[in-house]
Amino acid sequence: MHRKLPMYICFLFGAFMLVQFFIPHRTSTAIYETILDWVQIIYAFSLLVGVALLIKHHAIIATRPSAKDRPYSGIVLGGIIGMFIFGIFFGRGEDTAFLWVFKYVQAPMQATMFSLLSFFVASAAFRGFRARNTQAVFLLVAALIVMLGRVPVGDMISGFIPKAADWLLNVPSMAARRGIYIGIALGTISTSLRVILGIERTYLGGSRG
Amino acid sequence: MSVNETLQKRQHIRRIVFILMALSVILPLIFKIGLPLKTTKEVRDVFEFIDSLPEGSAVVFSFDHDTATLPEMIPLAEALLRHSFRKNLRVLGLALLAEGAAIGDDNFRRIGNEFGKVYGEDYIFWGFRPQVTVAMLGLGEDISRVFPSDYYGKDVQSYPVMEGIDSYDDIAGVISIADGDMPVHWINYAQARYGVNVIPAVTAVMATTMYPFLQSGQIAGLAAGLRGAAEYEMLLGKPGRAARGMDAQSSAHLLIIGLIIAGNVLMIIERRRK
Missing domain, CATH: 1.10.287 (Helix Hairpins)
Structure with a gap:
């Protein structure tokens, strides 16, 4: 029963959400809105569980004298607790400690990490982007055209480059992208139906599904 | 060797x-080199869409990105916010990623102050909601059910800016400032189901994800990457940090x-x- 009950609930709610789209009745809409509220509440609690597990995990590491990652776990815990105190007790608007830490500590750090990508892209472009076969030549030429076509200097070199870049993006790239989208949509529909009908049960846990 | x-x-x-x-x-x-930049149709479409809205129309800005992509996202958000405030639109904001809440609120206040706009009268920031699909669907039914209070914990319906705004029916468009595929969710849940106009303002690498929707007419336009922001600044007649970044x-x-x-x-x- 402990496996069947969640399956029945899943079928009931899944089938209702599917059918209610076609029933614009007041009662149907009211139930639909209530379900949306429930989902948000459940999701908010799942976030709390996530935070609690994160704190537990790092608290174990931080209190273990032999752990070499102790300082990092300490920083994570300090960050969570500090931002919680700043946000809850001192507000989150203009001229608050919360916003200051967010703007001048978190944002620059994350932006720095992300900007390092440009260095690795440059290094990889030099060492790895080689025209070793016909397919690689096509990829290389397409990449060069799109890179040049997306910046003003491409237009300065020749008016043809931005047009060629647009064509690459709007025809071959778009065709591939549409194929991927259609595949994703079909996969989503089939997986949803399998979950609603109880064929796909891995979300219940256990290896047999 | x-x-x-x-x-x-x-x-x-x-x-x-x-x-x-x-x-x-x-x-x-x-x-500064100042390389000349031509505007593209997709950015002009976004500009013309906002420009064509009558005064007092409501637009929603959804800050769907984190801090890693701020250098690319903020010029886009600034240009679009400046245009919206200049047009005296009612500007409503939310975040579907936790980090977007602080980013969105900060940008609203900063650009709002530039134009002498008052919080609660001209613009409002609702805050963050988890579970994107439910939030998007919920906004189509009743905004105050998804956001009973704003970012500062005050009743959303107590603000004058919210007068007559209950759902997507009262909103001219949703601008998703995103570094991922969040605009696709907006298209799937808000545009397809409720018919609201969606305008993605995304990072350059996400532009190709949006082109199929642009071609099919499911989005009103597209502003992508630093180039999109630079083009928008040009259309506004006020080149700023994005235009400077284009040389780099x-x-x-x-x-x-x-x-x-x-x-x-x-x-x-x-x-x-x-």
Whole structure:
């Protein structure tokens, strides 16, 4: 029963959400809105569980004298607790400690990490982007055209480059992208139906599904 | 050549490449070049969409990105917010990623102050909601059910700016400032089901994800990357930080192209030697 009950609930709610789209009745809409509220509440609690597990995990590491990652776990815990105190007790608007830490500590750090990508892209472009076969030549030429076509200097070199870049993006790239989208949509529909009908049960846990 | 020497040579080359990349970004930011930039149709479509809205229309800004992509996202958000405030639209904001809440609120206040706009009268920031699909669907039914209170915990319906705004029916468009595929969710849940106009303002790498929706007419326009922001600044007649960044982006692209060509030339020379 402990496996069947969640399956029945899943079928009931899944089938209702599917059918209610076609029933614009007041009662149907009211139930639909209530379900949306429930989902948000459940999701908010799942976030709390996530935070609690994160704190537990790092608290174990931080209190273990032999752990070499102790300082990092300490920083994570300090960050969570500090931002919680700043946000809850001192507000989150203009001229608050919360916003200051967010703007001048978190944002620059994350932006720095992300900007390092440009260095690795440059290094990889030099060492790895080689025209070793016909397919690689096509990829290389397409990449060069799109890179040049997306910046003003491409237009300065020749008016043809931005047009060629647009064509690459709007025809071959778009065709591939549409194929991927259609595949994703079909996969989503089939997986949803399998979950609603109880064929796909891995979300219940256990290896047999 | 020994293995050690080869590794040392590689390290040396990497260092040179890193220095060249740093210079190619820093120098154009210090010494302004001012390369001419043409506007594209998709950005003009966004501009014309906002420009055509009557005064007092409501637009929603959804800050669907984190801090890692701020340098690319903020110029886009600033340009679109400036246009919306200049047009005296009612500007409503939310975040579907937790970090977007602080980013959105800060931008609303900063750009709102530039135009002398008052919080609660001209604009409002609702805050963050988890579970994107449910939030998007919920906004189509009743906004105050999804956001009973704003970012500061005050009743959303108590603000004058919210007068007559209950659902997507009262909203002219949703602008998703995103570094991922959140605009696709907006299209799937808000546009397809409730018919609201969606305008993605995304990072350059996400542009190709949006083109199929642009071609099918499911989005009102597209502003992508620093270039999109720079074009929008030009359309506003006020070139700003995005326009300055385009010089750096051009030189960085040229450097990468140069490195690809150099790498391939070296490969051909080595092959011939063997």
